[in-house]
Amino acid sequence: MTNESQANIEKSIEKIIYQAALALDDHNWDGWFELCDTDFSYSIMSFSPEINKNMTYFSGNKKELKGLMDMLPKHNTDHSPLHRHTSVYTVDVADDGKTADAVSSVTIYQNMLDGINSHIDSGESRLFVIGKYIDKFKITDGTPKFISRETKIDNRRLDKGSHWPL
Amino acid sequence: METNIQTPGKGAYTGSSKNALDASERLNKQIFIEEQKSIFKNIWVPVCHESELPEPYDFRTSSIGNDNVLICRAPDGKINALLNVCPHRAMLIERRPRGSFLEGQASGNPKRITCMFHAWQFDMRGNCVYVAREKEGYQDRFCKDDAGLRRLRCSVNFGGFVWVNMNDQPVATLEEWVGDAFLSLEGHINSTPLEVVHYRKEFIDTGLKARLLKMSDSVGAHSKQSLFNFGHFMTEDSKPGADTNEKKNSFPTPNAMQSIRVNLFPGFSFHLDGPTLNVSTVTPVNGNRLMIEHKSLAPQGERETERNTRSQFYNANFGPFRAMEQHETKAEKQNEEKKQALANHLLHEWSRWMDEHPDGESRLSELATRRSKNAILDKDEDLIGPKVVVIGASHAGIAFADRLRKNGFTGKIAVFDRQVGGPMERPPLSKGFLLGGGETVESKSLLRQKKWYKTNKVRLNTQTSVQAIDTERKTVTVNNGDMVNYDMLVIACGAIPRELPATVGMGNSFTLRQPADANAIRQAANNADSVIIIGGGYIGLEVAASLRKKGIAVTVIEAASRILARVASQPLADHLVQLHRDNGVTVLTDIGVDKINKEDGRFDSVILSNGEKIKADMLITGIGVFPDSKLASDAGIETQRADGGAILVDDMMRTSDGDVYAIGDVAIRRDQALAVESVHNAQETASIAAAAITKTDAPTIQTPWFWSDQYDTKLQSVGIVPVQDEEVYQVVRPSKRDHGISFWSYKGSELVAVEVVNDPATYMEARQCLDTNRSPDPNQISSLSYSPIDSGGGRSQ
Structure with missing residues (x-):
């Protein structure tokens, strides 16, 4: 793999991470799934200093996620939109150019819509979650697709209505 | 469908105006304060699980109501709960949520709980083992044996949970308090050692009473519901195809299918659902906000595949990212009768603790009765x-x-x-x-x-x-x-x-009553060159003498026409004024203080009623x-x-x-x-x-006596000088002792009081006279050759 092709892959990976953020912000679940491989798996993890344990808050494959998204209209959810601010820190492309790993910082804000008194709460933006995306990619013909995403959050306080992919 | 009400309330919860839940109540700060004081100070709270502090010296912190609690494991393996507040200056001691005291910290020694404020140290039982400068600072007035972190009632039970009660004499033991509520659950959760594998918290914007009411919504139509004393309840759901009598379908197997939920008042839920034990606890944050902590427990040391099975079940059904059905769908399935019974049960219990029960039932009265049987004494x-x-x-x-x-x-x-x-x-x-x-x-x-x-x-x-x-x-x-x-x-x-309003909260301004006041004055005096004392009573004059001995310039200001105007005769007051002036004290009488000035929050000067300004380094008020x-x-x-x-x-x-x-x-x-x-x-x-x-x-009633030391002068008085009585007069009796003198107060020929300076023998004679109702001849008492004891004079009663 030439330096030029590696640089192109790295750019593509940065681009797909930002595309994923936009798709998730827009609740464009189909658009997000298109960026993921059929073997895609997703998890939300956290370490709790309170109990000194790594915890899995959520895990699922593409099929399970799709089922979850299809059920969204029946969920008793908070409708406040989330806004993901992502910075790609590292991209490591394998020597054969077929896989890559990336670590990104993510800060998610919640723009209040629902609330105990939406008359007062709506319109305000609050910091919702901080953490990292730990992504793995499969690269076919120079085009990356997510094969896994671990969203490792620092929050242990998670209130109602936070059950869709971060 | 079964409803088993073991301890029904006497009357249905009527929702009378006193007890009804309304919008204003949810915001009521007073209710929140009362709940903290009446409920959370008195109930058993599951603060953590024993697995959260597996090794000796491990600790966990928590809070109950407004109190910070430290739970730690002693070297002998026993778990203790202590108030996480240093008895010295009420500083919060441990701030981390979890950790170990085994290793030393920057501000603490190994195996010690150390307050970072003044380095007082405590062992895992809360005993104080080190007080900084104990001997130098406190001498014999205090030693570390007198200190110690407050030990709280603590018990490990019901699946290894650590239960703490802030009340040393609670309304019931833990076992009495839980009663039979855990009967269906106990066999499952005690069958194997458990550990906490999931933790999260959430905040919900509601008050405690509103949440209690909301709990009654959670009972399904097919649930078996049992109500217990102290506001506890249990629900049990049958799952299709599950035979909970079969071991393979029972917790702790990963294929368990039963659903048993025990809810202890006012919101500690133990929910055995399928292969997971989920525990949630409620902590009110304010009148309209609750923190709910969620924990999931699984058997210790199980295989990874089994752990993953439980984790997936937990995340799908209880995790923060689970799919939640809309409430309306579930609400339709509610059984209104059971729902109302549960609502009554919970709100009656809340009312018992808050002294608002419609039938006058009161947990606080029970508490008082129990305490009267088990009082500290x-x-x-x-x-x-x-x-x-x-x-x-x-x-x-x-x-x-x-x-x-x-x-x-x-x-x-x-x-x-x-x-x-x-x-x-x-x-x-x-x-x-x-x-x-x-x-x-x-x-x-x-x-x-x-x-x-x-x-x-x-x-x-x-x-x-x-x-x-x-x-x-x-x-x-x-x-x-x-x-x-x-x-x-x-x-x-x-x-x-008494304090002057202007001096309240003012730096370098003091009154004197307690040892702490004296210590504060002593320390301030070490850095002072001058002091103003407002008040020419005994306290003011004694402090003046003591500080003058330290070389401090002293000004005494007395608003009355003379010092000791309320308690001593004019001749004695004159004698003492001269004594103080001879020792360099400025004594000002018949003059008021118009203003007390401060600078940067500290005393600076006084403005007298004649307009004069006097500056000093410190101010002492002794006005009674x-x-x-x-x-x-x-x-x-x-x-x-x-x-x-x-x-x-x-x-x-x-x-x-x-x-x-x-x-x-x-x-x-x-x-x-x-x-x-x-x-x-x-x-x-x-x-x-x-x-x-x-x-x-x-x-036997003695004649009142009093003494005072000022410089090297000892004043002793017996009897009360009626200073307001114009018929009372004093006769001066000289002394055989150096600098001795006494002032004998008479009304007519009756002796009423004697004030003696530097002459203990005369004081004893005077006391004997007054105790035996003798009145020495006022015309002869000024003569040293006249003995007051042998005078034989009588006093009217």
């Missing part, structure tokens, strides 16, 4: 007879306890005092104590040595202030929330120094005291005025409540015109009250 098992509680380890309080024992009292005596350390004599505080005589002075100033309390079985509770007296229930409530019952109560709170009678007046005990004043007592020192006595500076007899604050008064009133309680002979 009952620890002295070998003592029999009535229980006497003394409020205030003052001269009067300690003298009373002493006299009570000497009169043969065999019951229990408990003394409560808010001060740190052993009770001290007050007179030295304005004298040698200020000169910093070190260990000797302070040790000699103790009212009684430690051994005395042990020998006489007097239970002294320092740093313990009494918050309230309930004369109907015959209990006092102390600052840790404990209620202590009494058969007889003795109020010996003493008096509080007022009786500390608020506890009594709040309890409905009669005082001089509706808004306070001294507690009115009869000749036996009994207050308007026959089981409550008042002695010392806080009390005044109904026929007494003038309050007398003195050691003599403390001792005499203590003896009278002790005699009344033990039904022994009343003590």
Whole structure:
């Protein structure tokens, strides 16, 4: 793999991470799934200093996620939109150019819509979650697709209505 | 479908205006405060699981109501719960949520709980093992054995959970409190050691009462519902195809299918659902906000595949990112009858704790009854007879306890005092104590040595202030929330120094009453060159003499026309003014203070009524005291005025409540015109009250006496000089001793008081005269050749 092709892959990976953020912000679940491989798996993890344990808050494959998204209209959810601010820190492309790993910082804000008194709460933006995306990619013909995403959050306080992919 | 109501309320929860939930109530801060005080201070709270502190010296922190709690594992493996507050300056000690004391920290030694404020150290049982500068700072007044973190009632039970009750004498033991609520769950969760594998918290914007009401929505139509005492309930759901009698379908197997939910009041849920045990606890944050902590537990040491199975089940059904069905769908399935029964059950219990129950049921009354059976005083098992509680380890309080024992009292005596350390004599505080005589002075100033309390079985509770007296229930409530019952109560709170409004909160401005005041003055005086003392009474003059001895420039300002205008004769006042002036003190009389100036929050200067400005480094106010009678007046005990004043007592020192006595500076007899604050008064009133309680002979009443040291001059007086009586006159009697003199006060030919300077022998003669009703001839008393004892004169009664 030439330096030029590696640089192109790295750019593509940065681009797909930002595309994923936009798709998730827009609740464009189909658009997000298109960026993921059929073997895609997703998890939300956290370490709790309170109990000194790594915890899995959520895990699922593409099929399970799709089922979850299809059920969204029946969920008793908070409708406040989330806004993901992502910075790609590292991209490591394998020597054969077929896989890559990336670590990104993510800060998610919640723009209040629902609330105990939406008359007062709506319109305000609050910091919702901080953490990292730990992504793995499969690269076919120079085009990356997510094969896994671990969203490792620092929050242990998670209130109602936070059950869709971060 | 089954509803098993084991302890139904007497009446349905009617939603009367008093109990109904409305919007304003949810925002009611007062309700939140009451809930903290009445409910959370008294119930058993599952603060953590034993697996969260697996090794010796591991700890976990939590909070119950407003109290910070530290849970730690001792070297012997036992789990203890301690108040996470240093007894020294009430600083929060451990701030981390979890950790280990095994390794040393930057501000603490290994195996010690260390307060970072002044480095006091405690072991895993809360015993104080190190006090910085213990000997130098406290001498014999205090030692580390007197300190220690408050140990809380703690029990590990019901699946390895650590339960803490802030109340040392709760309404029920943990086992009684839980009752049968855990019966269906206990076998499952005790079958294998568990560990916490998931933790998260969420905040919900509602009050506790509203959440209780909401809980009743959670019962499914096919649930078996059981209600238990103390507001607990249990629901059990049958899952299609599940036979919960079969081991393969029961927790802890990963294929478990049962659903049992135990909910302990006011919101501690233990939900065994399928292969997971999910626990949630409620902690009110304010009147309209609750923190809910969620934990999931699984068997320790299980295989990864089994753990993953549980994790997936938990995340799908209880995790923060689970799919949640809309409530409307579920609500349709509710059984209204069961829902109402549960709502009644929960809200009745809430009302019992909040003293708002429609049928008058009250948990706090139960608590008081239980405490009266198990009161603190009952620890002295070998003592029999009535229980006497003394409020205030003052001269009067300690003298009373002493006299009570000497009169043969065999019951229990408990003394409560808010001060740190052993009770001290007050007179030295304005004298040698200020000169910093070190260990000797302070040790000699103790009212009684430690051994005395042990020998006489007097239970002294320092740093313990009494918050309230309930004369109907015959209990006092102390600052840790404990209620202590009494058969007889003795109020010996003493008096509080008057402050000028302008000096409140002002730096380098002091009053003097307690050892802490004297210490503060002593320390400030070390860096001061000048002091202003407002008030020319005995306290002001004694402090003036002490500080002058330290080389400090002293100005005494007295608004009256002379010093000691209320308590001493004119000739003695003149004598003492001259004494002070000879020692370099500026004594200003008949002049007021118009203004007290401060700079950067500290005292700077005074402006006198003649416009003169006097600057000084520190200010001491000694303008008298007022009786500390608020506890009594709040309890409905009669005082001089509706808004306070001294507690009115009869000749036996009994207050308007026959089981409550008042002695010392806080009390005044109904026929007494003038309050007398003195050691003599403390001792005499203590003896009278002790005699009344033990039904022994009343003590012989002595003529009031008083003493004062100023410079190298010793003043002793006997009798009270009626300074307002214009018919009273003084005759000066010289002394055979150097610098000695005495002033004999007469009304007509009757001797009423004698003030003696530097002449103990004359003082004894004067005292003998007054105690035996002799009045030496006023025309001869000025002659040294005349003996007042041999005079034979009589006094009218």
